[in-house]
Amino acid sequence: MLDALAETVVGQRSVLEALLYATIAGGHVVLEGPPGLAKTLACRALASAVGGTFKRIQFTPDLLPSDIVGTRVFDQRSGDFTTALGPIFANVLLADEINRAPAKVQSALLEGMQERQVTIGPNSFPLPDPFLVTATMNPLDSDGTYALPLAQMDRFLMKIVVAYPTVEEELSILERFGGAPPPMPADVASMADLLRWRDEARAVFLEPRIARYIVALVQATRAPHEYVERGASPRATLALAAIARARALCAGRTFVIPDDVRASAPPVLRHRVAFNYRTLTENVDTEHVIAAIVAGVVVP
Amino acid sequence: MSADRVTVAIGEPFHLTISAHVDESVPELDNLTLPDLSGFDSLGDERRCVATSAGTDCVETITLAATIGGQRTIPGATLDAIDGRNGKASRFTTDPVSILVTAPVAAPIGDAPSNLTALFFSFLKSATIFMLVVIAVLALMWAFFSKRGVVVQPAPIPAPVPPPVDPRSRFRELIDALVRDPTRSNALRLREAMREAMHARDDETLADLDARAAGTPDDRLALRAVERAAFCEDARVVDAVREATPFLIR
Numbered sequence: 001m002l003d004a005l006a007e008t009v010v011g012q013r014s015v016l017e018a019l020l021y022a023t024i025a026g027g028h029v030v031l032e033g034p035p036g037l038a039k040t041l042a043c044r045a046l047a048s049a050v051g052g053t054f055k056r057i058q059f060t061p062d063l064l065p066s067d068i069v070g071t072r073v074f075d076q077r078s079g080d081f082t083t084a085l086g087p088i089f090a091n092v093l094l095a096d097e098i099n100r101a102p103a104k105v106q107s108a109l110l111e112g113m114q115e116r117q118v119t120i121g122p123n124s125f126p127l128p129d130p131f132l133v134t135a136t137m138n139p140l141d142s143d144g145t146y147a148l149p150l151a152q153m154d155r156f157l158m159k160i161v162v163a164y165p166t167v168e169e170e171l172s173i174l175e176r177f178g179g180a181p182p183p184m185p186a187d188v189a190s191m192a193d194l195l196r197w198r199d200e201a202r203a204v205f206l207e208p209r210i211a212r213y214i215v216a217l218v219q220a221t222r223a224p225h226e227y228v229e230r231g232a233s234p235r236a237t238l239a240l241a242a243i244a245r246a247r248a249l250c251a252g253r254t255f256v257i258p259d260d261v262r263a264s265a266p267p268v269l270r271h272r273v274a275f276n277y278r279t280l281t282e283n284v285d286t287e288h289v290i291a292a293i294v295a296g297v298v299v300p
Numbered sequence: 301m302s303a304d305r306v307t308v309a310i311g312e313p314f315h316l317t318i319s320a321h322v323d324e325s326v327p328e329l330d331n332l333t334l335p336d337l338s339g340f341d342s343l344g345d346e347r348r349c350v351a352t353s354a355g356t357d358c359v360e361t362i363t364l365a366a367t368i369g370g371q372r373t374i375p376g377a378t379l380d381a382i383d384g385r386n387g388k389a390s391r392f393t394t395d396p397v398s399i400l401v402t403a404p405v406a407a408p409i410g411d412a413p414s415n416l417t418a419l420f421f422s423f424l425k426s427a428t429i430f431m432l433v434v435i436a437v438l439a440l441m442w443a444f445f446s447k448r449g450v451v452v453q454p455a456p457i458p459a460p461v462p463p464p465v466d467p468r469s470r471f472r473e474l475i476d477a478l479v480r481d482p483t484r485s486n487a488l489r490l491r492e493a494m495r496e497a498m499h500a501r502d503d504e505t506l507a508d509l510d511a512r513a514a515g516t517p518d519d520r521l522a523l524r525a526v527e528r529a530a531f532c533e534d535a536r537v538v539d540a541v542r543e544a545t546p547f548l549i550r
Contacts, residue, residue, distance in 0.1 A: 205531075205532065205533040207484075207530075207531045207532075209531070210531060253528075254532070254533065254536075255528075255531050255532045255533055255536075256531065257505075257506070257527055257528075257531050258505045258506070258527075258531075259505045259506050259507045262505050262507070263507070294503075295503045296503070297503065298502040298503065299502065299503055299504065299505050
């Protein structure tokens with residue numbers, strides 16, 4: 001699957017892995033990076049690879065919750081209301097620049113992410129399964145944005161920082177996508193495969209020492225730290241275990257090793273830790289803080 | 301008006317106090333004129349008025365230091381006010397104060413040699429006491445050891461130095477133990493020894509060791525195989541050890 005996605009998206013291996021792990025773990029992903037780094041392409045490629053539906057919503061300040069979940073429309077012929085389902089009804093939903101919409105719109109999406117269903121009028125509608133939301137945030141243009149509260153960020157399984165490609169990768173992009181639109185992977189796996197992988201990931205063995213390592217990592221974020229205001233919640237513990245299991249499954253293992261946990265820790269923890277004002281005043285890179293916290297925990 | 305000293309040296313501070321009483325209740329006496337204080341430096345001035353049942357008592361205290369020697373007279377302070385007895389404007393004047401100002405106090409220059417002498421004798425006295433204490437302590441120690449005799453500690457018998465452990469033989473023992481008894485605990489023991497031999501830090505995982513090429517590639521393959529046995533499902537530990545054995549024997 002990763003190789004098929006890499007045919008479409010040059011580089012960005014960590015983004016592709018994160019999307020796959022999150023899909024298998026049944027969670028959602030935040031992608032943070034400047035525009036033009038193939039975030040949308042990666043999501044579209046994933047949906048295409050599993051034969052799922054893909055929708056994209058551009059979040060804007062004037063967006064309404066009904067623009068996402070759908071609304072009831074009066075049908076003059078039948079004299080009754082019918083429901084028009086919104087774009088949230090997709091297997092892979094790209095919420096582009098989620099922080100540009102006000103809180104009520106963000107809440108409508110996040111409620112759907114959590115409950116896996118939306119309510120329109122008197123009726124509740126289950127969302128498709130699998131259902132993966134990938135939200136993007138542009139760290140450069142923060143004017144006119146609505147920062148997501150920590151409680152809402154906590155609902156995303158991972159946050160991936162999308163980096164610029166290397167010289168070789170960018171040359172490859174130029175060579176492969178200079179003219180025609182990029183080819184989309186198709187029929188790499190089915191939706192049934194995805195659901196089976198999810199069940200298999202849940203059954204991946206977590207040795208008690210590994211489980212204690214996961215807890216120790218999350219607990220380490222709550223220890224007094226000069227740059228940390230508040231640590232990660234137990235939801236982070238569950239998320240870290242789920243991603244480590246998905247990573248182990250993708251590596252062909254039925255058990256988790258310390259590497260699975262260690263590699264998953266930064267994307268699971270970075271958006272769940274609240275940093276204090278000193279990181280701003282002293283211009284501290286929060287990635288370094290997370291890395292230091294993770295490095296401070298003894299590997300089993 | 302009064303002074304707290306009748307004789308002062310040049311530059312020596314003293315206090316001049318002016319007291320006045322009026323029958324009315326007033327917050328302060330604006331029309332009190334201080335005397336001529338030429339020949340004195342004013343170092344401070346404090347004025348306060350206290351209301352009483354009979355009117356107001358005002359006290360002004362001036363801290364002065366004389367700059368000129370000799371017998372000095374400070375003229376009285378004046379207060380312009382309406383005399384309540386006849387209703388006419390009057391000037392009330394305090395008594396003057398006489399002060400004898402003497403030459404400034406100098407350090408006794410002639411005392412320096414005597415100070416040095418005193419210092420010398422003080423040092424001599426301290427040194428003598430110290431020497432006496434040292435002699436007393438030495439005498440006590442001599443008396444103690446002469447009774448008991450000096451105990452000579454026998455030279456410690458060096459513990460038998462174990463022969464250096466050959467890392468290979470240690471690994472051999474751990475590998476034999478794992479093959480003989482394929483349990484997770486034995487796999488973990490061997491893994492720990494292998495990590496130690498590859499100088500793995502506490503925070504380093506297998507990927508870190510791969511990244512910095514710790515040990516040989518065979519070492520890392522063996523460690524990977526042992527790690528599988530250490531963290532796999534309980535039911536698969538035996539199989540995982542069997543799969544790891546070829547890497548370990550090599």
